[in-house]
Amino acid sequence: MTAELTLNNGVTLPAIGLGVYQSPPQETAAAVETALKVGYRHIDTAAAYGNERQVGEGIRASGLDRSEVFVETKVWISDYGYDATLHAFEKSTRKLGFDTVDLLILHQPAPDRFERTVAAYRALEQLLADGRARAIGVSNFMVGHLTDLLARVEVVPAVNQIECHPYFSQPEVRAANAEHGILTQAWSPIGGITFYPGWGEDRRNVLQDPVIAQIAHAYGKTPAQVLLRWHIQQGRSAIPKSVHAHRIAENFDVFDFDLTDQQLAAIDDLDTGRRHGPDPDAPMPEGIRDRTIPED
Structure with a gap:
């Protein structure tokens, strides 16, 4: 049994996906397969x-x-x-070995260069219209970023991928997503402690x-399985x-049990309001922000 979510343009997305952030290239293909x-x-x-x-490579090997x-x-x-974003798409599809992607998103709002962010999103709109991307979206956009973007583009993002776990669940952003019909997708969905070295080391x-x-023990499940459930x-979608x-x-064996309303509320109550990763409004180190993405 799996679960699928329907995006605001009718495309369906499996709720649980495999994330490969910080997966070494030499281990990624095997993990995907x-x-x-x-x-x-x-x-x-x-x-x-x-x-x-x-x-x-992992998809083809499967x-x-x-x-x-x-x-x-x-x-x-x-x-x-x-133009740079259209070229970035060609770089990505060349590496993936596919002509199309199912979801193409902007990785950060980049508020210090938001004109370029808007231009990049308009390129995503063109790729959507051309059928090269089945859905488009954003990542790490806070409420203000979403408001500013929506005022200047035609297509409402299908997805907003944000840091979301019980210690930092971002209810305001999730509410804004829901108001606009945007699916919330959780990165760091189990609150891992290996994300973004240099931010929130404590x-x-x-x-x-x-x-x-306690909840995991009651179901004979692991804590990670409870959090994904x-x-x-x-x-939400979780990766x-x-x-x-x-x-x-x-992490995929989470479709054979249901948490009660009381258990869901108890997990909600764990929110500390404190990020584990970087603040999308804070200046990003230039070495990270301006990294060159190779052609091949």
Whole structure:
């Protein structure tokens, strides 16, 4: 059993996907192939991750037809701007080995260069119109970023991928997404502590929270499975990352139990309002912001 979510343009997206942020390129293809054999049909990558090529290799090695796998990737800030973003798409599809992607999103709002962000999104609109992307969206856009973007573009994003886990669930952003018919997709959905070195080094591991542990014990599930179930039951997409076969399988085994309303509320109450990753409104280090995405 799997769960699918319908985007605002009618395209369906499998609720659980494999994330490959920080997956070493030499391990990514095997992780993707393993995930697809387990039952995943959704892979999330990005130009900035440096492993789009290996995602494509893993999909082809699985033996599945391209149409059976929902592939999403992201354009990095250094490739923002109308023409630059169109070129970035060609770079990504060349590496993936596919002519189209299912979801193409802008990786950051880049408020310090928002004119280029808007131009980049207009390029996404053109790729959508041309049938090269089945859906388009954004990532890490806060309420103000969304408001500014929507005032200047034609197509409402289908997805906003944001940091979202019990310790930082961003209810205001999720409410704004819902108001506009935008699906919330959670990165760091289980509150991992390996994301974004240099930001929030003193953060707590959600997997060790006693509330989560108690609920997991009641169902004979792991804390990670409980957290992913929390996302699914509240209508979000989640993209847990792992390169370990047993964890990849564990993260997909979340469709045979239901959390109660009281348990969902108890998890909601864990929110600290404190990020584990970078603030989208804060200046990004130039070395990260302006990284060059290779052609090949």
